[in-house]
Amino acid sequence: MNAYAESVLAQLKKRHSTQKEFLQAATEILESLSLVFDKHPEYEKAGILERFVEPERMITFRVTWIDDSGKVQVNTGYRVQYSSCLGPYKGGLRFHPSVNTSIIKFLGLEQILKNSLTGLPIGGAKGGSNFDPKGKSDNEIMRFCQAFMAELYRHIGADLDVPAGDIGVGAREIGYLYGFYKKIKNDTSCTLTGRGLAYGGSLARKEATGYGLVYFTREMLAAAGQSFEGKTVLVSGSGNVAIYAHEKATQLGAKVVAMSDSLGYVYDPDGIDLDLIKQIKEAERKRISEYVKRRPGAVYKAGCSGIWTIPCDIALPCATQNELDEEGAQHLISNGCIAVAEGANMPTTLEAIELLQSHDVMFGPAKAANAGGVATSALEMAQSSQRIYWTFEEVDQRLDTIMCNIFRNCAEAAKEYGHEGNYLIGANIAGFIKVAESMMAFGIV
Numbered sequence: 001m002n003a004y005a006e007s008v009l010a011q012l013k014k015r016h017s018t019q020k021e022f023l024q025a026a027t028e029i030l031e032s033l034s035l036v037f038d039k040h041p042e043y044e045k046a047g048i049l050e051r052f053v054e055p056e057r058m059i060t061f062r063v064t065w066i067d068d069s070g071k072v073q074v075n076t077g078y079r080v081q082y083s084s085c086l087g088p089y090k091g092g093l094r095f096h097p098s099v100n101t102s103i104i105k106f107l108g109l110e111q112i113l114k115n116s117l118t119g120l121p122i123g124g125a126k127g128g129s130n131f132d133p134k135g136k137s138d139n140e141i142m143r144f145c146q147a148f149m150a151e152l153y154r155h156i157g158a159d160l161d162v163p164a165g166d167i168g169v170g171a172r173e174i175g176y177l178y179g180f181y182k183k184i185k186n187d188t189s190c191t192l193t194g195r196g197l198a199y200g201g202s203l204a205r206k207e208a209t210g211y212g213l214v215y216f217t218r219e220m221l222a223a224a225g226q227s228f229e230g231k232t233v234l235v236s237g238s239g240n241v242a243i244y245a246h247e248k249a250t251q252l253g254a255k256v257v258a259m260s261d262s263l264g265y266v267y268d269p270d271g272i273d274l275d276l277i278k279q280i281k282e283a284e285r286k287r288i289s290e291y292v293k294r295r296p297g298a299v300y301k302a303g304c305s306g307i308w309t310i311p312c313d314i315a316l317p318c319a320t321q322n323e324l325d326e327e328g329a330q331h332l333i334s335n336g337c338i339a340v341a342e343g344a345n346m347p348t349t350l351e352a353i354e355l356l357q358s359h360d361v362m363f364g365p366a367k368a369a370n371a372g373g374v375a376t377s378a379l380e381m382a383q384s385s386q387r388i389y390w391t392f393e394e395v396d397q398r399l400d401t402i403m404c405n406i407f408r409n410c411a412e413a414a415k416e417y418g419h420e421g422n423y424l425i426g427a428n429i430a431g432f433i434k435v436a437e438s439m440m441a442f443g444i445v
């Protein structure tokens with residue numbers, strides 16, 4: 001590693017020794033960026049890297065609400081406004097009990113580079129809470145969202161910071177968050193994306209991350225003379241990203257044979273019935289184990305990591321961070337998997353990435369492969385500014401073009417820096433250069 005990148009990473013490790021996920025993301029990024037600092041010594045002189053890894057602003061707040069039994073509940077809310085170099089802070093909100101400073105910072109750091117790769121004018125942010133939406137009534141979800149927004153509203157705005165969904169935050173939560181924001185701020189601008197179609201949302205935003213993942217993977221496969229046609233695919237998770245990755249991969253001729261949730265996975269050799277998954281997960285909000293009760297021939301196994309033992313050509317991890325480790329990667333390699341593309345953020349451990357790449361498994365990194373969601377959020381912002389709606393086909397076409405451009409930029413940057421075919425290095429460098437150039441232009445701020 002370049003001495004400058006190494007010294008900044010060493011400082012981070014010293015100062016944030018307990019922030020495991022943040023250090024993991026920073027290590028992956030700084031290892032790639034090392035190559036940039038060799039070429040651009042002026043960045044070191046301007047302290048670009050020290051500034052890049054330090055959030056512009058980190059907001060932590062108490063969220064107090066009352067559950068259905070009348071008991072007072074307290075959660076922690078977070079918003080990291082990491083970088084506004086390229087535009088308003090932009091990034092999702094995650095509601096999950098595992099949320100803490102480390103998780104929010106890793107997601108925010110990744111988001112800066114992801115948003116840069118989209119080519120659209122959006123800075124990087126992330127937020128959320130350790131609130132667990134599982135088992136909560138609709139009323140409890142609404143009260144929590146209102147309590148969360150009662151603080152967040154003062155920090156966000158259409159030209160300042162535009163949150164969206166992530167794990168545990170979907171259409172229902174965005175509705176409650178936006179409804180309350182609108183009421184207390186007296187502002188109907190596009191301050192959240194992923195909004196309902198009736199009140200400012202964009203067609204194809206719901207599908208965008210999953211579809212975009214498949215468009216990116218299609219390009220990566222095509223560069224190696226391959227396609228989705230006739231391929232067997234594993235999709236982990238069964239949330240928003242997983243469902244629409246399945247839908248598009250199937251449309252392109254693949255067969256998705258397994259999906260999962262945090263408790264286990266289902267294997268259906270005839271191909272996972274997507275309508276049934278949508279019914280169970282989107283409509284009924286039930287566990288994926290329900291699937292086998294309604295689909296004889298399918299099997300359910302407890303424990304989500306077992307999904308990687310199923311033979312496949314292409315693996316699309318779409319659940320959560322570090323869900324694909326060395327053991328899982330070894331199974332994929334042994335079973336002849338040719339490509340892994342990340343729908344989730346940082347689903348593959350550093351060791352697993354190294355193992356996959358050393359066995360020539362094509363690897364599509366999250367910040368490039370799953371950028372279709374935030375890109376379409378930026379398209380939602382554009383439509384709101386113009387006071388018009390585009391058709392599904394128009395948004396989908398723009399998304400496809402954006403994903404093709406991202407793939408091309410990653411491939412070109414990887415080649416330029418001597419690592420042809422390494423899309424992880426390509427994504428980090430291509431994303432970073434624009435941010436660094438903006439920081440240079442702004443002077444020392």
Ligand code: NDP
Nearest residue numbers: 166167168209237238239240241261262319320344345373
């Ligand atoms: P959802 O909440 O819709 O779905 C999450 C899925 O992941 C569920 O199947 C959930 O299972 C599973 N999951 C969550 N936590 C864990 C865990 N600790 N272990 C195993 N499985 C888990 O979220 P999304 O589909 O929106 O997000 C999935 C991933 O994609 C996340 O990494 C997110 O950051 C990323 N992403 C999302 C984008 C978006 O537009 N929504 C954009 C880009 C990336 P269970 O129901 O059992 O909890």
Ligand code: 2IT
Nearest residue numbers: 091092164166373374377
């Ligand atoms: O990780 C992500 O890119 C998202 N959760 C989507 C963010 C957004 O602003 O649409």
